[in-house]
Amino acid sequence: MARIGPVKAEPYPWPYDGDVPVDRTALLCIDWQTDFCGPGGYVDSMGYDISLTRAGLPATAALLAHVRALGMLVVHTREGHDPALTDLPANKRWRSRQIGAEIGAAGPCGRILVRGEPGWEIVPEVAPVAGEVVVDKPGKGAFYATNLDLVLRTHGITHLILTGITTDVCVHTTMREANDRGYECLILSDCTGATDAGNHAAALHMVTMQGGVFGCVAASTDVIAATIH
Amino acid sequence: MATVPARPAPFPFDPDTTALLVIDMQRDFLEPGGFGETLGNDVGQLRRVIAPTAALLAGCRAAGLRIIHTREGHLPDLSDCPPAKLLRGAPDLRIGDPGPNGRILVRGEYGHDIVDELAPLPGEPVVDKPGKGAFYATELAELLTGVRSLVVAGVTTEVCVHTTVREANDRGFECLVLADCVGSYFPDFQRVGLEMIAAQGGIFGWVATSTEFLAALPARHLEEIS
Numbered sequence: 340m341a342r343i344g345p346v347k348a349e350p351y352p353w354p355y356d357g358d359v360p361v362d363r364t365a366l367l368c369i370d371w372q373t374d375f376c377g378p379g380g381y382v383d384s385m386g387y388d389i390s391l392t393r394a395g396l397p398a399t400a401a402l403l404a405h406v407r408a409l410g411m412l413v414v415h416t417r418e419g420h421d422p423a424l425t426d427l428p429a430n431k432r433w434r435s436r437q438i439g440a441e442i443g444a445a446g447p448c449g450r451i452l453v454r455g456e457p458g459w460e461i462v463p464e465v466a467p468v469a470g471e472v473v474v475d476k477p478g479k480g481a482f483y484a485t486n487l488d489l490v491l492r493t494h495g496i497t498h499l500i501l502t503g504i505t506t507d508v509c510v511h512t513t514m515r516e517a518n519d520r521g522y523e524c525l526i527l528s529d530c531t532g533a534t535d536a537g538n539h540a541a542a543l544h545m546v547t548m549q550g551g552v553f554g555c556v557a558a559s560t561d562v563i564a565a566t567i568h
Numbered sequence: 569m570a571t572v573p574a575r576p577a578p579f580p581f582d583p584d585t586t587a588l589l590v591i592d593m594q595r596d597f598l599e600p601g602g603f604g605e606t607l608g609n610d611v612g613q614l615r616r617v618i619a620p621t622a623a624l625l626a627g628c629r630a631a632g633l634r635i636i637h638t639r640e641g642h643l644p645d646l647s648d649c650p651p652a653k654l655l656r657g658a659p660d661l662r663i664g665d666p667g668p669n670g671r672i673l674v675r676g677e678y679g680h681d682i683v684d685e686l687a688p689l690p691g692e693p694v695v696d697k698p699g700k701g702a703f704y705a706t707e708l709a710e711l712l713t714g715v716r717s718l719v720v721a722g723v724t725t726e727v728c729v730h731t732t733v734r735e736a737n738d739r740g741f742e743c744l745v746l747a748d749c750v751g752s753y754f755p756d757f758q759r760v761g762l763e764m765i766a767a768q769g770g771i772f773g774w775v776a777t778s779t780e781f782l783a784a785l786p787a788r789h790l791e792e793i794s
Contacts, residue, residue: 355656385768428740437577438769478738479771507764508771512738515731519699521650534768541760545726548754549607550657552700552727 341409343498346525346565348557349547354523358567359498365412365491368399369481369503369510371465372417374458376504376532379447381458384440387534392504396464398529399502402559403465409566412494414472415461416481418509419454426477426484479509482516491522498523500562502530507542514546514553524554527562572744572784574776575766579744581717583786587634590621591702591722591729593686594639596679598723601668603679606661609753614723617751618685620778621721624749625686627782628719636711637688638695638702640728641675648698648705700731703739717742719781720773721749725761733765733772743773746781 344358374381376392383389406413420427424443435442435451442451448458454475467473476485491499499522503510510531514524526546533539546553572579596603598614605611628635642649646664654663665672669679675696688694697706712718718741722729729750733743745765752758765772 351657355652430740430742431737434769434771479734480738483735483738508768512734515700515734516704518652519701519704519731521652523652523656538760538764538767541757541764545757548757549727550659554652 342567343562344565346555346557347561348525348555350551351555353525353555353557354498356523359523361406361409361411363495364498364500365414365494365496366402366406367481367499367501367503367513368403368413368415368465369501369513370416370418371396371399371461371503372419372459373448373462374418374452377448377458377462379458381440381446381451382534384446384451385438391534391536391539392532394532395502395504395527395530396462398527398559400464402502402527402530402562405563405566407468412472412496413467414474414487414490415467416474416476416487416503416509416513417454417459417461418476418479419452419459420477422450422453422455424453479512480516481509481513482520488520496522499525501526502559504531505533505539506531507533507535507538511542518553525562526554526556527559528556529558529560570784570786572774572776572781574744574774574780576770577774579742579774579776581742581744583631583633583788585714585716586719587636587712587715587717588624588628588719588721589702589732590625590635590637590686591720591732592638592640593618593621593682593722594680595669595683596667596673598683599669599679603661603667603669603672604753606667607659613753613755613758614751617721617723617749618683620746621749622685624721624746624778624782627785629689630787631785632788633785634715635688635692636695636708637682637692638697638708638722638728638732639675639680639682640697640700641673641680642698644671644674644676700728701735702728702732703735709739712741715741717744720745721778723751725750725752726754726757730761730764730772737772744781745773745775746778747775749778
């Protein structure tokens with residue numbers, strides 16, 4: 340059984356307990372959907388630069404190949420709503436309308452953030468393979484109103500490595516939820532991205548304060564280098 | 569309905585379905601000589617929040633708003649403290665260690681309680697939470713039955729306030745964060761924390777000041793309260 344750690348990370352070598360076998364570790368790939376990083380998707384429609392949200396794709400694809408070879412659990416998440424929008428809070432819908440890209444409205448990639456639509460699918464570079472878990476979530480956090488915690492505990496997972504978009508919104512919310520639930524978390528600076536470069540940097544910095552208030556920050560190459568076969 | 573001028577847009581609310589949430593205004597985080605200061609933090613950055621929050625509490629009480637306080641802390645045997653939280657890093661003081669105001673972040677200790685200036689009144693629920701977010705492993709969601717809007721004060725902006733607002737937003741609550749009633753040990757995080765709330769059309773909620781909120785709050789007639 341391969342192990343991970345200690346990984347060169349900020350603010351302490353990750354994990355706190357020295358190293359962890361891969362069968363207690365999961366790689367989370369958060370919301371790598373066309374709506375957040377593809378041409379014509381939700382983020383593109385709002386007028387943001389998708390090169391910022393796409394920046395982490397090559398490193399994430401390389402890390403996925405590495406952890407798949409190790410047999411590590413991989414969990415993908417997708418933000419989206421059912422076609423009838425019964426799980427879409429009124430304020431979330433209102434805000435998306437204000438900004439000119441209403442959730443549920445028709446866009447270049449199908450109905451925005453609706454399950455089953457082309458824009459809601461995960462982009463091919465980091466698409467799930469057979470046997471990997473995909474969690475559909477209605478919010479920013481991947482734990483609220485989903486089976487993620489049950490899936491992780493059923494697999495005996497205690498440690499999480501986080502990739503995905505966007506750093507300050509869905510990745511951060513999910514990392515905060517995971518940290519409160521006792522998971523030891525590592526967020527990867529080169530496998531994340533935000534619609535604003537300053538918010539990406541600030542979100543990573545926040546993790547490292549006060550001894551690692553939400554966990555640690557590292558690069559994917561540090562995780563690969565800290566793999567003990 | 570009342571409306572508060574706010575970022576990124578005016579915040580409409582009905583006082584009957586609005587609650588004030590005051591997060592973690594505890595002695596260990598705010599008082600000189602407490603846990604926060606022993607970690608090397610400047611508690612002055614947080615103490616500036618006390619006076620406007622006291623005025624906010626007075627105004628909300630007069631208007632008959634629901635008020636809920638939270639405290640971060642653990643059971644004396646630390647059975648609700650995840651190992652990853654307890655053992656992480658190499659701080660001088662760990663959770664449960666004896667500190668200047670009793671055992672650090674342990675329920676029932678002097679330092680764990682809310683500062684005198686903002687002490688809860690009888691009838692105001694106090695939610696004890698083991699994590700940063702006030703929804704996880706607490707009764708907060710049940711206490712908010714019938715509530716649609718949350719007005720948020722407390723510390724620290726980028727940690728417990730942000731985590732709780734993110735949880736609330738995913739649950740469909742409309743959150744108004746009051747910039748002068750939330751505080752961070754770090755001025756940069758105070759600024760960027762507030763910016764993140766209102767970014768992308770208000771992705772987590774709205775931001776205003778307590779003065780703006782209090783000005784919009786209709787005073788309730790005494791007979792209506794009773």
